Amino acid sequence: MVIFYVVLKTTLLHVTTSDDAEICTVFQDLKSGSEIARQMLGRTTFDQYEYYKLKDSVPLPLCFSNRAAIVQTCLDRREWEELSPYDVLDVRASNLAIRHVYMVIQPRADPAETVIRDLKANYADIFSRLQITLSSLQNWTMADVRNNLAGGGWWRPDDVRGDEFPVAISGIEEALAQxxxxxxxxxxxxxxxxxxxxxxxxxxxxxxxxxxxxxxxxxxxxxxxxxxxxxxxxxxxxxxxDGSSALKASNFIVYFISPPFFARRSPHFEFSQEKPWGFPIFLGTPDLPDARCKFRPRSDFMVSLPKFLCPFLISEVVSQEKEEDRYRMLLQAIAVARAGQYLIREGAPVHFFVVAIYLRADLTVERYVVANIGPQRQISIAQKDFKLTTADGAVAFLREMYNLVAILEELAEHLDQGKEGSLSEVKDAASKLLSLTMAKEREPVRSVLPPIPEGGGNGQAQGDLGVFSADDIQVILRRMNYKINFILFGYLLIASVSNVTHEAEKGYLKFVQEGRKEIEILQYLTGISSPANHTISGVRIWPVRGGNVISMPVAGGWLTMLNNPDVHLWSVAKQLFEAVDFMHQHGVAHMDLKPQNILIPRDGGHLSIIDFNTSLRVKGVGHKFGGIVGTTGYISPEVAAGNGLYSAIRADLWSCGKTLEELCIKCHPSMDRDTLLEISRQLMDEDPEKRPTMSDVLGRLARCTVDATTTPDSLR
Structure with missing residues (x-):
């Protein structure tokens, strides 16, 4: 038998095992021989982890008090060599010594999280430019277009081009009209x-x-x-x-697009119809800004630069009454304009722009010049309409297309050849992410193909649904009369759903693996009737193969996304204290309190607590646990240190204080803010024993009248 140390996640533990054991056996021995390891590993199995041997084992001093420093040394990935779970221990380390750290064991990374980290780390600039925020995924609205202008403007045909109208776009429009x-x-x-x-x-x-x-x-x-x-x-x-979009599209292309762009046989341009773009954009919502879905646009036709994959011209041809494709096209153009500006060579005397063309059913062309002018994300749009059924309108638009060719020829010369593969690299880096599932059926009158998921197909792309494609979950959805809209970007076990008949009725499904305590705790808390209970309501739970499915309504946005936090600060803070106190009074420590897990309508209202994935049942404030759980930045110091056991309730108090601090930072200076910031500092005391309980805080609030006479000292 041999005894040595390993780092499990961020906790230093010793393990006793046989000298010829396989690495997977070391995992089992660790789990069976350490109470802390059992709590950390739960029902997980060895194949859910990755194993690394330290190139040089780390010796431990006879008396070591700073475990955190030792752990940090061991977590230097440059010193790791990957192991297979089936490698034999004595082959990997022949001179094991008891006071040395030899191995690091880490949870196998979620592929989506790994991809997101890679995109942010290696492609941060262009990745940020390809992000679009929608008020509701799968709905494309005028309000979304305006919200994504980031301070820019949208000039309609009849709007006065005043001093605020960008000079660069004015120059583009003048060149088009020459x-x-x-x-x-x-x-x-x-x-x-x-x-x-x-x-x-x-x-x-x-x-x-x-x-x-x-x-x-x-x-x-x-x-x-x-x-x-x-x-x-x-x-x-x-x-x-004629009601056919195909007839309109074919005639429009033959008469107005093909002759200007392909008479000169330019090597720069590639024309394509009903074909997905060569790269994705990334969609999110204000409530879930980090939960972005990959979406690969598809235009009725486009003219692009094949070497860079970047469209210069995109178009939608529409003949149905519902014309939200216009706004989808413009939002896609916004992403292209930002990405294109990134591709322009530094110091070039031009601005990148994309022309978006929307052909209405009455043969009116809406021509949009979309450009990223000004600060990094600021977008300006200039619109001009041409009635093709009139001679003047038809020839004026034709003139613009011929002039556009010459302008784009020059623009292509100013692209940075060193960035030629940027969009292709983003596409490859994001290849393992799920695509937005287009669940809506399009009107049968439309002959031109609508945007569909990567890989083609109509309706829901079942291959993208992961666990939610299981037959028993699909049966539940049919019983609820719900459909899956998309899988949350980076959260493979959470799906956005909506009612098939009433699309405004939306919610979420969450798959919880068998054996997790989240279901038990959620059922327990939601079964208690109390005005102080802020556990998310309206929850339904169904057993399915491999676990359970939770259905829950949309309860609002993150705590820190209130539209007017100054107005709601005091009432929201009181609800937060009530929510945490209720859990603690009923023997539950949440263990992952943060703004993302505390939901409230953006204009104020009822606060709800979600995500009990790491929550613990506790017997009181003295009930101790081990292991590091929670989200970085919201974990109390004693938990993050990994130096032994800690009070789960007191750890919650620190996380609550940190969350309150972030809410206060969103507000302007005031007595209310000062008072609550003082409470947050007390809750975040380095000494867990000095943190006031939630009952103490609520008692202080009850004795405090928040007005001009309130001072932080009045709560002490």
Whole structure:
């Protein structure tokens, strides 16, 4: 037998095992030989962990009081060598000594969390530019567009372009509206020129004489100009009245897009229809800003730069009444504009912009110039409309498309070749993340393909649903008349759901693995009727294979996301104290108190506590536990140190104080804020014994009148 030390998560433990044991046996011996290890490992199995041998074992002094420093030394990943669970111990370390640390054991990382960390660490700039926030995932609204402008503006066709209108966009619009030039001597010999002149009024509006002008490009433009006025003009009424998006799209592309972009056979441009983009964007909501879903857009057609994967022009062709595709297109354009500006070479005399085109059912083109001008995320949008069923509108739009080609040719020359693979790298790095499941069925009248999940398919992409694709969970959803909208980005066991009939009725499903105490604690707390009980209400629990499914309503946003925290500060803090006191009075320590686990409507209201995944049943304030649990930044010092046992209730008090402090920081200076900050400092005392209980804090609040005479000292 041999005895040595290991670091389990962030806790230093000794283990006794045989000298020829496999690493997986060391795990079992650790679990059976240490009460602290049993509490930390619970019902988990060896294959849920990763094992590392320290390149150089770390000796322990005869008397060591600073375990945290030793643990930090052992957690230096540069000193790790990965082990297989089936490696034999004596092969890995032939000279094991009792007072040395040889191994580090860590939970196997959630693939999604690993990917997110990688994106933030290695692609932080462009990853942040590809993020869009929606008020509700799968709904694309005008309000969402405005909220994502980050202080920029949206100028409609009739809006005055005043001093606030960006000079750069003004320059782009002026360049788009410039007259097309041609050479008369060269043109006179061309039949297309003579045909074009038959529409003298429109011809003179978009063409201007120029000396030394090559005739080949003008030749093609004359033909396109004539075809638009003659053929498209004659057919436009029939195209407009037809309900088919496919008919509108095909004619629009043939007459207005293909001739300008592909007459010159530019090596820069690639045209594609109904094809997913070469990279994803990342969607989130205000309530869950870190829970982002990967979404790979799909445009009815687009013109892109294949080397960079970046679209220059995107378009949606719509013939149904519900036209939210316009806002989806604009939100996607916002992400492209930000990413494109990142791709521009430093010091270049241009701004990146994307043109988004929305073709309405009445053949009105909404042309948007979308650009990232100003601070990093600030977006400006300039809109101009063209009625294609009128001769003036048709030729004016055609002129813009021809001018756009030349502008984009120059823009492409200013892209940074060193960043050519940036979007492709983001796509590869995010490949293991779940995609947003597009659960909505589109209107059958639409022939142009709508955006769908990566990999194609209609309706819900069952392959993306993970545990929620199980038959018994699908049966539960049908009984509830609910559908899964998406799996939360980075949270593979939580799904957003909504009522099939009443989509405004939304909630969440959470899968809890068998053996976890969360179900028992949640059932216990929700079964107690009390006005002080702030455990999330409306919860339903179903047993399924491998565990249980929890259904819960949307109870609001994170505690720190209140719209007007100054107004609600005192009442919210009181509810928080009530909630924690209720749990403690009923023998539960939450062990993961933080703003994300405390929900409240954004305009104030009832506070709810969620996520009892690491909660403990306690017998009182003196009930001690071991092991590090909770979220970094909200863990009390005695828990984070990993130096032995601690009071779970007193650890909760510290986390509550930290959470209260973050809420107060969101508020302007006031007596209320000063009073509550003093309470938070008391709750976060380094000495656990000096922290006031929640009952003490509530008693002090009851004796305190919050007005101009209130001072922090009045609570002592």
């Amino acid at each position: 007259s097309r030039t041609y050479n008369v001597p060269a043109a006179r010999e061309i039949r297309d020129y003579r045909n074009a002149l038959s529409y003298t009024t429109q011809f003179n509006k978009i063409f201007t004489l120029a000396a030394n002008q090559s005739g080949e490009d003008s030749h093609r433009e004359f033909a396109t100009f004539f075809n638009v006025l003659r053929c498209f003009g004659e057919d436009s009424d029939r195209i407009e009245s």
